[in-house]
Amino acid sequence: MNKITFFSRFESDILNGKKTITIRDKSESYFKPTQILDVFTNETDRLFAKIQVISVTPISFDQLSEQHAQQENMTLEQLKGVIKEIYPTENQFFVIEFKLINEPI
């Protein structure tokens, strides 16, 4: 599927290029490098961007670093908090690196 959703609070960071990765569990690890994804808000299913997948890399919760936090436009503490909130029982994740495709929706 060429679709990914983000919570709407992250929309502006994606559109202004401040957020260049997302960390997902196994259920969303099937994306492939070069794949172009339509990006929708999680809450209202509104299309707001297109992104191209650069890489998909496995990672454990303990391996999350300041660099990942920077790529999420958060502090590491904030990032770990967000991930624990969304995935309370998971420890294995995938870093999906992406770039924004600048074309009109």
Ligand SMILES: CC(=O)Nc1ccn([C@H]2C[C@H](O)[C@@H](CO)O2)c(=O)n1
């Ligand atoms: C369905 C679902 O899981 N949706 C998600 C998951 C994660 N995010 C954001 C939150 C953080 O910025 C990163 C890391 O998980 O990705 C999201 O917006 N929507």
